[in-house]
Amino acid sequence: VVVVVVVIVPGKKVAAAHALFILARNDATSAAISSAGGVAPLVALVCDGRQLLREEHARVSCYRSARVCAGELWTELLAGLVQAVRDGTPSELKTLAAEELGHLAHFPTGARIASRSDPTRRDLMRIHSSMAAAGAIVPLVALLRGGTTTNKEAAAWALSNLAVEATFEAIVSADAIMPLVVLLRDRPIRTHAARAAAIALKRLTRNAAISVSIAAAGGITALAAMAACDDGFAPQMHQAAALETLGHLATYDLNQPTMWHDPDVRGTLMKFTAHRSESLRAQALYVLANLTMHGVNQQSMWEDVPLRTAFLQGAAVESATLIRNQACCGLATLCELAARLSEYRRSFIENGVLDLLRSALEQPVSLHRCGGRLSDQTHGSAAVALELLDAEADELADNPDRKQQRTERPLQRRLARLRRGWCRSRLEGAVPLRLCITAEALVTSVLVQVAATPLHELAFAKVIVEFDGQLGSDGGGLRRHCFTEFGKQLVEVAAAAGETSSSSSLAAPRLFKLSEAGRLVPSSAETLTGRVGEATDSHGPIVPTVSSSVLEQYQACGRVCGLALVNGCQLGLPFAHYFVRLLQGEWPSTLEEMQGELAMEEPSWLARPDFLEQPLSEQNLTGILTLSRQIT
Secondary structure (H helix, E strand, O other): OHHHHHHHOOOOHHHHHHHHHHHHOOHHHHHHHHHOOOHHHHHHHHHHOHHHOOOHHHHHHHHHHHHHHOOOOHHHHHHHHHHHHHHOOOHHHHHHHHHHHHHHHOOOHHHHHHOOOOOOHHHHHHHHHHHHHOOOHHHHHHHHHHOOHHHHHHHHHHHHHHOOHHHHHHHHHOOOHHHHHHHHHOOOOOOHHHHHHHHHHHHHOOOHHHHHHHHHOOHHHHHHHHHHOOOOOOOOHHHHHHHHHHHHHOOOOOOHHHHHHOHHHHHHHHHHOOOOOHHHHHHHHHHHHHHOOOHHHHHHHHHOHHHHHHHHHHOOOOOOHHHHHHHHHHHHHHHHHHHHOHHHHHHHHHOOHHHHHHHHHHOOEEOOOOOOOEEHHHHHHHHHHHHHOOOOHHHHHHOHHHHHHHHOHHHHHHHHHHHHHHHHHHHOOOOOEEEEEOHHHHHHHHHHHHHHOOHHHHOOOOEEEEEOOOOOOOOOHHHHHHHHHHHHHHHHOEOOOOOOOOOOOOOOOEOEEEOOOOOEEEOOHHHHHOOOOOOOOOOOOOOOOOOHHHHHHHHHHHHHHHHHHHOOOOOOOOEOHHHHHHHHOOOOOOHHHHHHHHHHHOOOHHHOHHHHHOOHHHHOOOOOOOOOOOOO
């Protein structure tokens, strides 16, 4: 049958393409088509396209069969479609080629061309990279600027599918931001091109620098206008696309004050807090909840009575789950205001915020949007908020433990924001990070895989653990066990050999050691390099230079700790308190503080009060000991 189809291609190209599509849906016959030489004329027909303009049914079949069969001619297929987008005549041919590029970029259609096995998102990223390298983005952007309405719709849809981390640089280099923003302002504003442009911009907002560029190009006001437009021309999905993109833009600090204090943006968002559609109401609360994360906004947002009412009503038990999730997160973040300024604490209590958050903690948890349960993000935010508000001002003055708890609250707020961003991005389909662990070398196998994972895949990943040679799926227990053992075994990890390492005849130094209190502390630069710096520099003691390979090990350790935090897991051993303070940038400012940190980890005569009270001469330390601070 395949031979007959290929023979008739010269005379009945479109009909033959339809027959090939029917055959290509089976892997065995798809391989037969390829071996019989049926792919090359099929790709040529798609790239030409003029014979496909007359009949839509045959055109769709032709394109679909090309997607399935064209694995070995992928480069030729891309080159032909890119040329058609750039130079095709009539303009309908440009539309067809742009739509086909969008299909090829869409998961999982495009990935099946590159991988005959089950496609993954990494397959899709390779597809996107190859499309960008083939020059697909520049002619698509040109269509956005000067094409017909249908050209613009097809080009915007293709770019929305191409907008992933691997193509961000190419999209920005092609100056695509402004044409996409302009599409949002087109009248009628409810075109499919506007929705596709909003989706493309939403995906581009995963990059902080691009988000700033979108805001600078007027994207925030254009999206607000698109959401506010209610002319009945198109369904609510256009408003939803605009609100989702605004929600992503609202996750960045630079955009948050501008968005809240812009009366048009704020008015649009407040209009949707009372919308009849639960999904649109939840989307508006999502944007507003993100805006609460900026300290500059918090006071005016709490004092805004309509917004406060929207949050309080949305957080009530009887509210829909989607709405309650966002309202509780907004209230929980605003609790930072009450923890920072005591005069607001009474207002929060009188308005029932604490009761609403306690009620949220009593509800079952779900990591998904559906199921009638509150999200893990809501529980985490509510728990941190209640911790921030659990102490009265007079208690803090008398209870040393309360004082210490207060000093740790900036870290709690940072973790709440981290978990917040992670949960939101994970709900949008972030790819899980699968770690295949060797039990005998657990820490090393984890560090190698985490270090090799690109940041855009690592940033919001849910970790799924598999132990080599063992059966079973990770329902959370394997993940917790992995992070627990990682912490316990960190003290056994040797530093990588480098140009500054000590002699190879000696045992390699460890990356971490334990304080006398049993907490993890990084080894000193002197230990890692096997030598001591010489005090010959006028600026102070010289710290030996640690090799880049060792620093990369520490960086990977930090990323593993970040994954543990956002996945709600604990390491088997804690880090020393003073080390955590240094990570937060909260340097000890007085000798008493330094003594307090030392007393917690390694009690010695240096940590006793009388060490500071007695002159060095009475301790026989004159000329021997000087007090200085050096961070290594």
